[in-house]
Every structure is written in structure tokens, then in C-alpha cells.
Amino acid sequence: MNGNIKKNINRIIDFFLLVVGLCILFAMGREIIQIVLTLFNGLDQKIMTHLISQILTFFLLFEFLIMILRYIEENHHIPLRYLIYISITAVLRQIISSHDDPLNVLFMSISILVLMVTLLVMRYTKYPEKFHLRKK
Numbered sequence: 001m002n003g004n005i006k007k008n009i010n011r012i013i014d015f016f017l018l019v020v021g022l023c024i025l026f027a028m029g030r031e032i033i034q035i036v037l038t039l040f041n042g043l044d045q046k047i048m049t050h051l052i053s054q055i056l057t058f059f060l061l062f063e064f065l066i067m068i069l070r071y072i073e074e075n076h077h078i079p080l081r082y083l084i085y086i087s088i089t090a091v092l093r094q095i096i097s098s099h100d101d102p103l104n105v106l107f108m109s110i111s112i113l114v115l116m117v118t119l120l121v122m123r124y125t126k127y128p129e130k131f132h133l134r135k136k
Contacts, residue, residue: 010076017068024065031058049096056093063089081119088115 031054038051067082095108 013076014072017072021065021068024061024068028058028061028065031061053093053097056089056096060086060089060093081122084115084119088112091115 035051035054035058038047038054041047043051063082063086067078067086070082071078091108091112095105099105
């Protein structure tokens with residue numbers, strides 16, 4: 001009985017993730033159109049900043065879509081590294097869109113560094129042989 005309940009719940013989750021995925025695809029299409037339209041409006045510094053923000057928004061949406069696909073492919077499990085990638089992209093987008101306060105930019109940059117170190121530690125603990133740090 002528990003197996004059937006779990007399968008049904010997973011099917012419901014998969015259905016809702018499909019709906020969310022379709023919404024993300026729609027938003028990605030809209031972002032591509034906005035990026036193309038922005039390119040034809042001339043490129044001064046303000047427009048370039050807006051264009052970079054739009055491109056980063058597109059990549060955030062893309063990463064969310066990939067995360068949904070990986071969740072379904074990997075038996076309803078989300079690898080932590082995908083969440084960290086999304087976090088790094090989100091912080092980068094925030095730095096680009098609001099870079100007026102230098103202290104705030106410093107703190108956000110430090111948060112990216114912490115996230116990158118976290119990825120490195122995760123990779124080291126999972127694949128220590130790649131770092132040539134085997135115990136002798």
C-alpha cells in the first residue's frame with residue numbers, strides 16, 4: 001500500500017512540475033524575445049546593463065528547468081550542486097542589477113565565494129582522487 005501511495009504522490013508531483021516547466025519555457029521564450037528587441041534599440045551603458053540582467057534571468061529560468069528535469073530523471077532527488085549553481089547565478093544577477101552600494105556588492109561577492117568554496121568542498125569529498133590528495 002505504501003508503494004502505491006508513494007507512486008501516486010510522485011505522479012502528482014511530476015504533473016505539477018510539468019506545468020511549472022511549461023510556464024518556465026513560456027517565460028524563457030518571452031525573455032528571448034525581450035533580449036532580441038533590446039539588441040535592436042541601440043546599446044548604451046544603461047541598455048547593456050539591462051540586457052545582461054535579461055540574459056542572466058534567462059539563465060536562471062534555464063537552470064530551474066534543468067533542475068526540474070534532473071529531479072525527475074534522478075528518482076525525485078535534486079542534487080545540491082544545482083541549487084548552488086542557481087544561487088550563484090541569482091547573486092550575480094543581483095550584483096549586476098543593483099551595484100550602487102559598494103558594501104552590498106562586497107557582501108554579495110563574498111557570498112559567491114562561499115558558494116564556490118562549498119562546491120569545491122563537495123567535489124573534493126566526493127572525488128578526492130581528482131585532487132591527488134589520497135591518503136597514503
